[in-house]
Amino acid sequence: MERCPECHRWEPAGVLGCARCAGIVDEIVEEGWRAFLESEFGTAEPPDERLIAEMVTEEPDKHPWRVVDAAYDRLTCAECGGKLSRGPAGCGPCDLANGFRYSAIEIDRPGVAPGNEHALRVNVSVARRPSGISAPEVLVRCLTLPILLAGRLPTHAQAQAVKSLATRGATEAELVAAVHGDDGTAA
């Protein structure tokens, strides 16, 4: 894991306020999108990308989650005008899309703990669309991203401990210590 030179958190835990960290999180789905385009269309820059995005979101259960999330980024919500699926909680089309996205496929990356890819997917999704989710939960999910990207997975007990700390109003520093283990090395 590396420190972000902009926000000094473990990359990309600063996703909510730091443009550099947010870019790294976006890149998680963007790299999946480029790989999909290259394998299906032979180029990462096809002329009708938006049409392809529409096709993907019509069948989210046939594609990996990164591809589906990136496809939604390319579509505009008719109601809130933002990227489809990422508008405020309560926006009908975005709420629907945010539910559909979870029917997409998830495949554990080689060498990661089983369930890591699922945790990464949920945390990336929440970090990119925090509306409607409690502030402590959003913070914990963002702070956990560096560990998940490194291929590790907090145990259930660790996750519960961090969650209860967060709901009791622990500071970010306390949460970081809990997420990474008290000695500062990643748990």
Ligand SMILES: [Zn+2]
């Ligand atoms: Zn940062």
Ligand SMILES: [Zn+2]
């Ligand atoms: Zn919307």
